Amino acid sequence: HRRDPAQLDLDFAPRPRDAEELFNVLCGLGLRTIRRCRLTRNRNVMVSFGGGELRVHEGYLNAPTRVLEAIVTFVEGRTRADRRAAQQLIVGFPVRTPRTPVRREGTHADDEHIVDELTVWHRRYNMRHFNGRLRAIDIRVSRRMKSRLGHYTAAAPGEPAEIAISLAHLRKHGWEETLHTLLHEMVHQWQDEAGHTIDHGATFRAKARHVGVAPLARRALSAKPGRGLGFSTVNRRAARQG
Numbered sequence: 001h002r003r004d005p006a007q008l009d010l011d012f013a014p015r016p017r018d019a020e021e022l023f024n025v026l027c028g029l030g031l032r033t034i035r036r037c038r039l040t041r042n043r044n045v046m047v048s049f050g051g052g053e054l055r056v057h058e059g060y061l062n063a064p065t066r067v068l069e070a071i072v073t074f075v076e077g078r079t080r081a082d083r084r085a086a087q088q089l090i091v092g093f094p095v096r097t098p099r100t101p102v103r104r105e106g107t108h109a110d111d112e113h114i115v116d117e118l119t120v121w122h123r124r125y126n127m128r129h130f131n132g133r134l135r136a137i138d139i140r141v142s143r144r145m146k147s148r149l150g151h152y153t154a155a156a157p158g159e160p161a162e163i164a165i166s167l168a169h170l171r172k173h174g175w176e177e178t179l180h181t182l183l184h185e186m187v188h189q190w191q192d193e194a195g196h197t198i199d200h201g202a203t204f205r206a207k208a209r210h211v212g213v214a215p216l217a218r219r220a221l222s223a224k225p226g227r228g229l230g231f232s233t234v235n236r237r238a239a240r241q242g
C-alpha cells in the first residue's frame with residue numbers, strides 16, 4: 001500500500017516508556033556525554049542539559065526517531081548550525097501534555113442548574129457589554145474554591161478556557177454579587193481574547209468601568225491576613241509575568 005508522508009514519520013521501534021529507556025534509546029542514537037536522563041513536565045522547557053544530566057519533557061517519549069536523533073544532535077552537535085537545526089526539529093514536535101484531572105474539578109451534579117443560569121447570563125452580558133464578541137466559554141461552579149470568588153483560566157493545550165465561580169460565594173453573597181463576579185471574569189476573558197495581559201491593570205480598569213464592574217471591587221471569602229484580594233486570576237500567562 002501507499003505510504004503517505006505522515007506514515008513515514010511513524011517508525012515501529014518500541015517507544016521508551018521512562019527516563020531510563022529513553023536514555024538507552026538516545027545512547028543507541030549516539031548520545032555520549034550524558035550520564036543520566038530525567039523526564040520533566042515543565043511546558044516551557046522541552047530539552048535541556050548540564051552537569052551530565054539531560055532533562056527531556058515527558059512528551060518526547062512518543063517522539064519519532066528523527067526527533068530523538070535531533071535531541072542527540074542538540075547535545076552532541078559539532079556546529080552551532082547543527083544544534084540550531086536540531087533545536088527547530090525538537091520544538092517542532094507537538095508535545096502533548098496529558099490532561100491533569102486534578103487541576104480541574106467538575107461541577108457537582110446538584111450545581112448544574114447554576115451553570116445553566118450563569119451560561120445564560122454570560123450570553124446576555126456578552127451581547128450587552130461586548131457586542132457579542134466574546135467566545136462561548138465553559139463555566140464551572142466550584143465547591144472547592146473558598147478564598148476566591150471567581151477565576152478565569154486561559155486555554156492551554158488540550159484544555160479550553162473556562163470561568164469558575166465559587167459556590168460559597170453564591171451562597172454567602174447571593175445572585176447579584178455572583179453575576180458581578182461573572183462579569184468581572186468576563187473582562188478577563190475579553191483581555192485574553194483581545195491579546196492583553198490578564199491582570200487588574202489599567203486596561204482592566206478601563207474596561208471594567210465601561211461594562212459597569214467596580215474596578216476595585218475586592219471581597220475575600222475567607223479573611224486570611226494578607227490575602228484581601230477576593231478576585232484572583234492566576235493562569236499561565238499571569239503567572240509567567242508574575
Ligand SMILES: [Zn+2]
Binds near residue numbers: 184231
Ligand atoms: Zn480579576
